[in-house]
Amino acid sequence: MPEVTKKIREIARSLLQEKKVDLVIGFEQGTLPLRATPCFVRGEKEVDRLVWDSFCENNLATYLIKRAERVAIIAKGCDVRTIVELIKENQISRDQVVIIGIPCQGMFDRRQVEAVLQGKEIQEVTEKDGQLILRGGSFKETLKRDTFLYPSCITCTHRNPVIYDLLVGDPVPELSTDPYQDVEEFEARSAEERWEYLIKEFTRCIRCYACRNACPLCYCQECFVDSSSPPWIGKTTDESDTAIFHLMRAFHVAGRCTECGACERACPVGVDIRKLNRKLARDVKERFGYESGVSLEQVTPLATFKPDDPEEFMVNP
Amino acid sequence: MKNPYIPFPMRIDNVVIETDDRDIKTFSLSFIHKEDEASFAYIPGQFAELSDFNKGEAPFGMASSPTQKGSLEFTIAKAGVVTTALHNREVGEIVGVRGPLGNGFPVDTLRGKNIVMIGGGFGFSTLRALTTFVLDEANRPTFGDITVIYGARNPGQLLYKDDLEQWGKRHDLNLYLTVDSRDDEWSGRVGLIPQITKEIAPSAENAYILVCGPPVMIKFTLPVTREIGFLPERTLLSLEMRMKCGVGMCGRCNIGSKYVCTDGPVFSCAQLSGLLFDES
Amino acid sequence: MKTKTIKKKDIASFLDTLLTRYEVFAPVERDERVVFEAIGAGSEATLDYQNTTMPPKGILFPQTEQLFSYRSTKDTADIAVPSFKEKPQLIFGIRPCDARSFLLFDHAFDGDPYYINRRGNTLLVSIGCTHPQAPCFCTSVGGGPFSEEGSDLLLIETGDQYLIQIVTDRGAQLLEESGFKDAGKDALTLAQKMIKTAEASMGAGIEIDGLKEKLDSSFENPIWQELTEKCLGCGVCTYLCPTCHCFDMVDEAEGSTGERIRIWDSCQFPLFTLQASGVNPRPTVKERFRQRIMHKFSYMIESYNQIGCVGCGRCITECPVNLDIRQVVHTISKLEALS
Numbered sequence: 001m002p003e004v005t006k007k008i009r010e011i012a013r014s015l016l017q018e019k020k021v022d023l024v025i026g027f028e029q030g031t032l033p034l035r036a037t038p039c040f041v042r043g044e045k046e047v048d049r050l051v052w053d054s055f056c057e058n059n060l061a062t063y064l065i066k067r068a069e070r071v072a073i074i075a076k077g078c079d080v081r082t083i084v085e086l087i088k089e090n091q092i093s094r095d096q097v098v099i100i101g102i103p104c105q106g107m108f109d110r111r112q113v114e115a116v117l118q119g120k121e122i123q124e125v126t127e128k129d130g131q132l133i134l135r136g137g138s139f140k141e142t143l144k145r146d147t148f149l150y151p152s153c154i155t156c157t158h159r160n161p162v163i164y165d166l167l168v169g170d171p172v173p174e175l176s177t178d179p180y181q182d183v184e185e186f187e188a189r190s191a192e193e194r195w196e197y198l199i200k201e202f203t204r205c206i207r208c209y210a211c212r213n214a215c216p217l218c219y220c221q222e223c224f225v226d227s228s229s230p231p232w233i234g235k236t237t238d239e240s241d242t243a244i245f246h247l248m249r250a251f252h253v254a255g256r257c258t259e260c261g262a263c264e265r266a267c268p269v270g271v272d273i274r275k276l277n278r279k280l281a282r283d284v285k286e287r288f289g290y291e292s293g294v295s296l297e298q299v300t301p302l303a304t305f306k307p308d309d310p311e312e313f314m315v316n317p
Numbered sequence: 318m319k320n321p322y323i324p325f326p327m328r329i330d331n332v333v334i335e336t337d338d339r340d341i342k343t344f345s346l347s348f349i350h351k352e353d354e355a356s357f358a359y360i361p362g363q364f365a366e367l368s369d370f371n372k373g374e375a376p377f378g379m380a381s382s383p384t385q386k387g388s389l390e391f392t393i394a395k396a397g398v399v400t401t402a403l404h405n406r407e408v409g410e411i412v413g414v415r416g417p418l419g420n421g422f423p424v425d426t427l428r429g430k431n432i433v434m435i436g437g438g439f440g441f442s443t444l445r446a447l448t449t450f451v452l453d454e455a456n457r458p459t460f461g462d463i464t465v466i467y468g469a470r471n472p473g474q475l476l477y478k479d480d481l482e483q484w485g486k487r488h489d490l491n492l493y494l495t496v497d498s499r500d501d502e503w504s505g506r507v508g509l510i511p512q513i514t515k516e517i518a519p520s521a522e523n524a525y526i527l528v529c530g531p532p533v534m535i536k537f538t539l540p541v542t543r544e545i546g547f548l549p550e551r552t553l554l555s556l557e558m559r560m561k562c563g564v565g566m567c568g569r570c571n572i573g574s575k576y577v578c579t580d581g582p583v584f585s586c587a588q589l590s591g592l593l594f595d596e597s
Numbered sequence: 598m599k600t601k602t603i604k605k606k607d608i609a610s611f612l613d614t615l616l617t618r619y620e621v622f623a624p625v626e627r628d629e630r631v632v633f634e635a636i637g638a639g640s641e642a643t644l645d646y647q648n649t650t651m652p653p654k655g656i657l658f659p660q661t662e663q664l665f666s667y668r669s670t671k672d673t674a675d676i677a678v679p680s681f682k683e684k685p686q687l688i689f690g691i692r693p694c695d696a697r698s699f700l701l702f703d704h705a706f707d708g709d710p711y712y713i714n715r716r717g718n719t720l721l722v723s724i725g726c727t728h729p730q731a732p733c734f735c736t737s738v739g740g741g742p743f744s745e746e747g748s749d750l751l752l753i754e755t756g757d758q759y760l761i762q763i764v765t766d767r768g769a770q771l772l773e774e775s776g777f778k779d780a781g782k783d784a785l786t787l788a789q790k791m792i793k794t795a796e797a798s799m800g801a802g803i804e805i806d807g808l809k810e811k812l813d814s815s816f817e818n819p820i821w822q823e824l825t826e827k828c829l830g831c832g833v834c835t836y837l838c839p840t841c842h843c844f845d846m847v848d849e850a851e852g853s854t855g856e857r858i859r860i861w862d863s864c865q866f867p868l869f870t871l872q873a874s875g876v877n878p879r880p881t882v883k884e885r886f887r888q889r890i891m892h893k894f895s896y897m898i899e900s901y902n903q904i905g906c907v908g909c910g911r912c913i914t915e916c917p918v919n920l921d922i923r924q925v926v927h928t929i930s931k932l933e934a935l936s
Contacts, residue, residue, distance in 0.1 A: 030919040032731050037919035038827040058918055062829070115629070119647045119728050121798070204628075206651070206660065208832035208863070214917050226868050229398045235847055235860050236661040266917035268650055268833050270630060318710045322664045322846075322857070326674040370669035371850035373857075375873070397873035411674045532876070559872045561846050566709055567862070568843030569869050571888075574896035593816045593891065595878040 002127075004052040004102065007168045008074060011100055013047045015072050021098055022069040027056040033122035033134075034110040038063065050074075052168075054127055057107045057150065059262040062216035064092045072098035076107075078152070078260035080161035081293025082216045085256055088300060091219060101164030103172040105145065106153030108132060111270075113148055116141065152261020152274065155179040162294050180282045186275060198243070198276070204269045205242040207235070211273050212249060214266035217256050224248060250276035255284040255302040258293040321564045324368045324413030325353040329406055330388060337473030341439060342404060343380060343392045346414065357417060359383050360424050361447035362555060362583050365416030366563050367391060367403065375399040376560045378582070379417070380442040380477075382449035384456065389414070392442040392476060418563040419582050422447055422527065422553065431461035433519045433547075435538060437468050437510050437530025443555055444529050445477050448484065457489060464519045468495040468510045468534075472503045493517055511537040514545070521546035527553045539586065549586035556582050600780035600788075601761040601772055603752075605644075608759070611775065612639030612689060619720070620686040622656050624649060633688065644690050644752075647730055650915065652695050652839035653688055657715050658702065658861075660836075664711070664846065666856040681714040687771075689722045694735045694909040696723040696747040698839035704901040705842045720767055723748040724759075727791055729799050732910030734923060737802030740907055742795040755787040803926045805894075805904065811930050812895045818932060821887050824925050827918045828882040832863035834912035834922075835889065840905050843869070864888050890925060 012024040028039035028049040036055040040063075041047055052074070060073055061082040075083060080101055086092045117134070124135040130145040157179050160171045178184075186194060209225070212218045224232045225245055233248070234241040259281055263273045284290055287310050288301035301309075327346035335341040348354040364378040375397065381390035395404045406412065422443075432451065436444040444465070451460050465484070469475045475494065484492045495506040495513045506513060510530065519526070526547045528538055535554060542552050558570035558577040565579035573592035575581065603611060615621055616639065623642035624631045631646040633653040668675045699716065706712035726733070726742035735741055745751045749768030752759040760780050763769045780788075815821075835841040845862035848855050862869055865885050871877045879885045897905030906922075913921050 031921040031924055032913065032919065035919045040823075040826050063827070119730065121728075121731060206836050208836045209866075210829065210831035210833045210917050213829040213831040226866075228868075229401075231398075234849060235845065236849070236858065237860075238661065262917075266829070266831065266833070268837060268915040270628070318708070318713065320678060320710050321708060322859075323676060323678060328672075368857075370667050370674060371848050371855055373848045374846065400873065407671075410671045411669070413674060413676075557872065558878065559870050561844075564708065566706060566842075567845065567859075568705075568864065568892075569862070571892075571896065573891075574899040593813065595884045595888070 002052060004169050005050065008050050008052055008100065008102075009047050011166055011168065012041060012050055012072065013044055015098060016041070016044050016047065020070070021072040023067075024050070024072045024074075025060050025063050026050045026074040026100075027052065027058070027060075030055065033125055034108065034113055052102065054105075054108045054132065054145070055110065057110075057265050059214070059216055059260045061086060062214065062262070064097060065216070065219050067092075067096075070096055070098075072100055074100050074102060075161060075164070076102055076104035077158040077161055078104075078156060078258055080163060081158060081258035082260055084163060084293040084296055085217060085258060085300075087296060089217075089256075094296075098166070099161065099164045101161030101167045103160045103167070103169050104153075104156075105130070105159065105172055106149040106156065108143075108145070108148050109150045113143060116143065150261055150265060152259060152264065155182070155259065155278070157259075157291070158294060163296065180278065183275075183279050183282050186279065198246075199239055201272045201275070202242040202246050203239050204271050205237065205246065206269055207237055207242065207245065208268065210266035210268065211263035211271075214262040215253065216260075216262070217253050217258070218249070220252075224252075246271070246273065246276065250280060253277060254280040255288075255290065255300055256292055257281055322415070322562070324366065324374075324415040325350065326411045327353075327389065327414045329408050329410050329412065332406075332408060335392065335476045335478075340395045341392060341474075341476065342395075343390055343476070344403070344406075344412075345381075345388050345390050346412065347388045349411075353414075354387070357389070357414075359417035360421040361450045362422035362443050363417040363419045364443075364563070364582065365389070365391070365414050365418060366560075367393075367399070368413030368415070369399050369402040369406070370413060372399050372402040374413075374415070374561070375403075376418070376563055376578075378443035378555070379446050382446050382453065384450055384453040392439070392445075394439050415563065419578060420580065422555075422583055424450070427525055428459045429461065431463070431520070431522070431524035433464045433466070433524055433526040435466045435510060435514060435526065435528045435530070435542075437534040437538075438470065438474065439476070440530035440534075440555070440557075441467055441476055444527060445480065447527070448490070449480070452484075452487070452490065461523060462491070463489065464491040464493070464517075466493045466495070466510065466514055466517060466519075468497070468508075468513065470497045472496050472500050491519075509537070510534050511541045514538060514541045518545045521548075521551070525551045525553060527555075529555045532557075549590060552586040554584055554586065554589065556584060599763045599769070600785065601763070601775075601777040602755075602758050602780045602784050603761055603775075603777050604758045606757075608644065609639035609642070612636070612642055614775070615639075615687060615689070615771065618685065620682075620684050621689055622653065622686065623689040633691075642690060644724055647728070648692050648695075648726075648909065648911070650911070651837060652698065652909065652911065653691055654695070654698065654702070654839050654842075656686070656688060657699065657719060658706070658712060658842060660861045662711060662859050664857045664859055666854070668854045670853050681711075682718070685718050685720070686715075687720045687722060690752075691721055691723045691748075692726060692909070693723050693742065693744040693746070693748065693751070694733075694740055694907040695839045696721045697735075697740050697744060697907045698747075698909075700747045701840045701897065701901065701903060701905060701907075702842060704897075704903070720749045720771065721747060722750045722752065722768070722771070724752040725754065725792070725795070727754045727795055729795055730910065730914075731800065732913035733799060733908060734802035734910060735908035736796060736799050737805060738904045738906050738908040739805075742799070743792045753788045753791060755784055755791060758784070760784050760788045802908065803923050804930050808926060808930050809895045809898050811932065812891060815929055815932050816887070816891070818929075820928065820932060821883050824928060825883045825886040825920075828865075828886050828920050829918055830865055830867070830882045830885065831917065832865050833915050833917065834920075835863040835865055836861060837911040837915055839907060839909055839911070840893065841889075864892070886920075886925075890922070890929075894926065 024041040027036040030037040331345040380392040561567040570577040751762040893905035
């Protein structure tokens, strides 16, 4: 059993035993190869369901909202950033949550891995030294971690939890590559090309709202897409409606989005949802020196006003 | 094949503001095309989808009786987008109508029987349709004793005041009105429907009892109907669920395997006891 | 039953012939994904795919569809119903599970002229599944990787050619003048072997016997709370489901003209059943998820005498949190009766 899994179970067991929490939210083995699935543990007997591997892709912070219980949560670097934002937005209280932080080396993109296999049935999955070894009836594939990570893991800036109550595993080195290189490339294109790209992406959208529902920061009581009076947005999959949905959503999470990538991983049709989110995240970082979810103290820039806020956009769109 | 989604136009001939707060109005609509009237053969308890074009559709039970030729009446409470738009409509304007939909009250089964109708608030509209139907000159001899118990939150919320006055004078109808809270002019009964029903205790002998009203009223009235001797097979309810298509296809108004729009909205308690309700 | 054979390399030209008479929908590669699209040439189609993420249900039940257009002023309302497309169409390369799903749609849309017209105008040429995938469970819900139910023709991969099983007269007509050879004994034997191997490779699936009764008696069981705790409440499972058919109707207006359209809707969304009064009989994911399971494995059996699931596994593959319908059903079927 991997060391981290063992440690997580020990911690969960003692937290429940000592009645420090009512619930531990973590991951258990999924029902398909390459999948882990969220798991809610309330009793010591269930503790051994908990696992940790490179398929723990969900941002579990989404389950913290509107919960009355005291909760321990397994959190990767990006998940912790989300928890920080949720605390700042008064959606959860710091005392209610025990953060079991896990330094993260990135999660495997199951769709990319499946693409390599071309439908061959996986019988055994093992992880060793940053490699994924897949075995089936007639094949063995060894995949290097770094080439099969989720896009959000490749551009991750905080693999190590910024706050935590307990840390499981050793800190990992942060990535040294420029996280916004793709945004810069996107910006370098002409306005027409950018629009064409976004529209092509949005056109695939089927309005299932998996992105919104997977996003821990999309917690509005009534989402603007659901309002009937007034109906802010049409319900069709026409490009105008889907574009408005994604543009509005990007603005709603601007300066808050922690770039965890939960939206994109949830999307069944592969819309590049993060492009806009990351463009806005970088703008907020450049203009206000703010990176979401890295400090409990720093004020969210779009939730405050300063007389000397940069405002070139008002004259130079 | 008939296209079940296409509404036909009807003209608003009259609008009656029913309640003091002006939030409930009754619209009288006349058919524009003769063939639409011919195809709209309905019985009390059925409903139709009303269109306010640009806003959409919403379902309403017919508040009129098929014995009233040439027009349909709908009593509409202002609640959502469509009902608000309809409330802003004036005499002479056109709305769309699609129906008749649903099963309606089992009029043929009720013939020869005594009928007890219990209505609360806005839910009274289809019972008003049935009362008008039963009181029709040709129909009246085919039904037994008719008892109507109707309650509202206060006197200002009572619908169909002209009808109530007329009915009150009749000897072939037992009308009991009640309000939850009275005002200075009210000299009638004060009390909740379940309690009033218990006091009146209409006989279950050769009778059916029909209950229409808000869920909480139904919840507390049903034990009373049972207590005074009405069997579940003879206790009928008209249910409300969110509906869209009205023809059993859009999938939202089911209770268990039954669609309220096509299998209902009228069910006997015996039928309902076998169904799986999301909310008990 | 009559069988023909077609060489794999002749598929494109066969499609080209069909294109002269039919609008042909086939799996094509778009942005590294396979989707069903109307093709312009036979060479665009690919039969080398597992299954599409989106089922082809939208071809017969579009996600957005105009029911009628109107011009409405205060004292007029003119309504125009769109004319139905006359040209016959064909879905080529559909998987047997998806072909079966239309048999359920036939019940659900009984009386719906939009669906019925398209359906009557559409032929289905399915391709059997030589390599069923981990989430597939068609065999436990009455289908199979080579089920011909609902198809007009069924292709079975046998080396460098396909065996064509002729299922309906309409299917047979497609092959008239094609010049395809009758299948020989070797091809038939090989096809049988492919079918056997594929069926044997299927996972355990779900237990259907007694499931409906179990579901009906477990409706109030608190287990539903536990089973649905991780559900995000999104619409992936319903929109990707080939048998989900719920819809909404809305007006899209510009001034005095507009159209009433219907759009896919999902029982997983809170608005689906929210009444204008504010009452919602299915206020949480528990009731909504339960509705989806009950609808497929109880209500549809009651209404149509058919299981409302074809076992395609899309809801399992694409659920963002791996909430597996097989596991839910299994848990319910293993429940002890509530005392």
